[in-house]
Amino acid sequence: MLLEIEDIRVHYGKVEALKGVSLQVDEGEIVTLIGGNGAGKTTTLKTVSGLRRLSSGRIRFDGRDISKVPGHKRVRIGIGQSPEGRGVFPGMTVEDNLLMGAYGRKGPEIAKDLAEVYTLFERLAERKGQMGGTMSGGEQQMVAIGRALMARPKVLLLDEPSMGLAPKLVQQIFSIIEEINRRGTTVLLVEQNAQQALKLAHRAYVLETGEVVKTAPAADLLDDPQVRAAYLGGDLGVADEKAAPPAVPEQRAAPEGEETQS
Ligand SMILES: Nc1ncnc2c1ncn2[C@@H]1O[C@H](COP(=O)(O)OP(=O)(O)OP(=O)(O)O)[C@@H](O)[C@H]1O
Numbered sequence: 001m002l003l004e005i006e007d008i009r010v011h012y013g014k015v016e017a018l019k020g021v022s023l024q025v026d027e028g029e030i031v032t033l034i035g036g037n038g039a040g041k042t043t044t045l046k047t048v049s050g051l052r053r054l055s056s057g058r059i060r061f062d063g064r065d066i067s068k069v070p071g072h073k074r075v076r077i078g079i080g081q082s083p084e085g086r087g088v089f090p091g092m093t094v095e096d097n098l099l100m101g102a103y104g105r106k107g108p109e110i111a112k113d114l115a116e117v118y119t120l121f122e123r124l125a126e127r128k129g130q131m132g133g134t135m136s137g138g139e140q141q142m143v144a145i146g147r148a149l150m151a152r153p154k155v156l157l158l159d160e161p162s163m164g165l166a167p168k169l170v171q172q173i174f175s176i177i178e179e180i181n182r183r184g185t186t187v188l189l190v191e192q193n194a195q196q197a198l199k200l201a202h203r204a205y206v207l208e209t210g211e212v213v214k215t216a217p218a219a220d221l222l223d224d225p226q227v228r229a230a231y232l233g234g235d236l237g238v239a240d241e242k243a244a245p246p247a248v249p250e251q252r253a254a255p256e257g258e259e260t261q262s
């Protein structure tokens with residue numbers, strides 16, 4: 001087991017956002033976390049990457065209890081996160097943005113990893129000298145994922161990578177995630193685009209108001225009537241890629257009590 005979340009509770013002030021969530025991710029898997037707005041998906045990822053503190057429970061990674069390991073150290077032990085939203089440095093070139101992901105690492109592997117990121121994202125290779133802030137939304141999403149990969153994560157946490165993207169780019173991002181996994185990185189994927197996420201993932205968890213209400217092989221959930229009704233836009237007969245709800249960019253007031261801005 002690469003990542004094991006055991007019965008975690010997380011609070012924002014008095015509000016309990018996660019009410020005892022448990023989930024596991026095996027090495028080599030793509031696991032997806034689906035659920036409606038406010039279910040606790042982002043909170044779960046932030047707690048794994050150390051941006052949120054847990055009130056109780058435990059997180060084990062690669063054989064050790066990391067519950068108390070600070071966030072910046074979790075990157076070094078192999079937890080990579082591409083945050084919800086984009087977080088690209090606007091005044092830095094695409095290449096410098098990517099190199100920020102290798103911060104703290106040294107040596108010739110960095111150039112090799114950069115070349116590898118460019119083979120995944122040809123668009124970034126073409127635009128390596130362009131300022132991050134002038135890249136399109138979809139391109140910035142690619143920069144954010146590429147930057148996370150530059151830290152050589154064992155597990156990559158992806159929060160809504162398809163958010164706000166045109167359908168063609170959505171397809172592209174999903175096939176890139178598949179390729180990242182094929183090249184050996186374990187993936188924990190949060191998506192509103194449940195149809196696509198379930199097609200890609202090996203296993204899935206359904207989160208509702210801070211609790212895991214279902215877990216199964218992803219393919220089984222594609223056929224699950226309750227999941228179809230709640231997250232896949234309806235009947236067995238009509239569901240196809242076009243029936244998946246479009247990813248909605250989220251609007252939220254300034255966070256209260258946020259420990260680290262992502
Ligand atoms: N910084 C914060 N301060 C206060 N409450 C928060 C904060 N961040 C999240 N919450 C609350 O915690 C709950 C879980 O939020 P979270 O962002 O994890 O949901 P989510 O599943 O990622 O939703 P979405 O699909 O909209 O991104 C929500 O009720 C939300 O309002």
Ligand SMILES: [Mg+2]
Pocket residue numbers: 041042043084
């Ligand atoms: Mg979220």
